[in-house]
Amino acid sequence: MLLLFFLVWIIFNGAITTEICIFGVVVAFLMFGFVCKFMDYSWRKEKLLIQRSGYFLLYLGNLLIEIVRANVSVCHFVLSDRDEIHPVMVSFHTTLKSGLARVILTNSITLTPGTITVSLQGDEVIVHCLDRSLAEGMENSSFVKMLEHMERIGETNGNL
Template identity: 50%
Template sequence: MLLVYFLLWVIFNGSFTLEICVFGLVIAGVLLGFSCRFMDYSLAKERKIYRHIFGFCGYCVLLVKEIVKANFGAMHLILTQREEIEPVLVTFHSDLKTQVGKVLLANAITLTPGTITVTLEDSEYRVHCLDRDLAEGLNESEFARYIRKLEEEKQVRKG
């Protein structure tokens, strides 16, 4: 968090000099102290965040890649002269363990064009797909595999 406060200070100042750097470090330190004292923040929580940041960045890269791929698939579906698009409502179960993992999967499905997560109850997803072809393999998508891997890494660190 100290680094974030410092970078914000430098960005808002618009230049980088020794004076701005020194004042920025002092102000960032004071803000970090305030955050720890009054906002239930701690350096232990920050270390936890840093341990998971690379996994989350990998998830974001995967998400962008899949969104681009799905965009081209949806454009192809719309622009080709197929007789008829077959929308379908699919229900499937996921073996993801954490609530965060389940929500990440639901949001990833919704963010990719052509699919919308209608409901998520326990581990049961109901997804509306623009076409029957888009519904194939939702429960074993790259998102589900990646999130499962993140959950397993978290369990190894805890255990």
């Protein structure tokens, strides 16, 4: 967040000089102090965010790969000679503990073509799939494994 405050300062100024950078660092620290005092934030949460950010970038890369794979599958269904597509509703329970991780999972499922999250109630996820083949292994997907790993990072370093 500290870096974000500094970057916003630089963008709003529209120029980079020594004075603007020094003043930007001071303003960023003041804003960070304000956020820590009045908005329940801390250096520990900042550290955890930095630790998770690298893994989150890997997650985004994996999401892009899965989107491309799902696009190929959906194109195959559309362009093939098959007359029947077998849509299916899949219900599974996730082992993810945090609400944020569950929301990221369901949004990732919805972003991949051929699947859409219908419901998220507690730890139960209901997904509509264009075909049965798209539903296989959804509860143990790479999305779930990566999000579980990010949750473990939070547990060992003080949960957000």
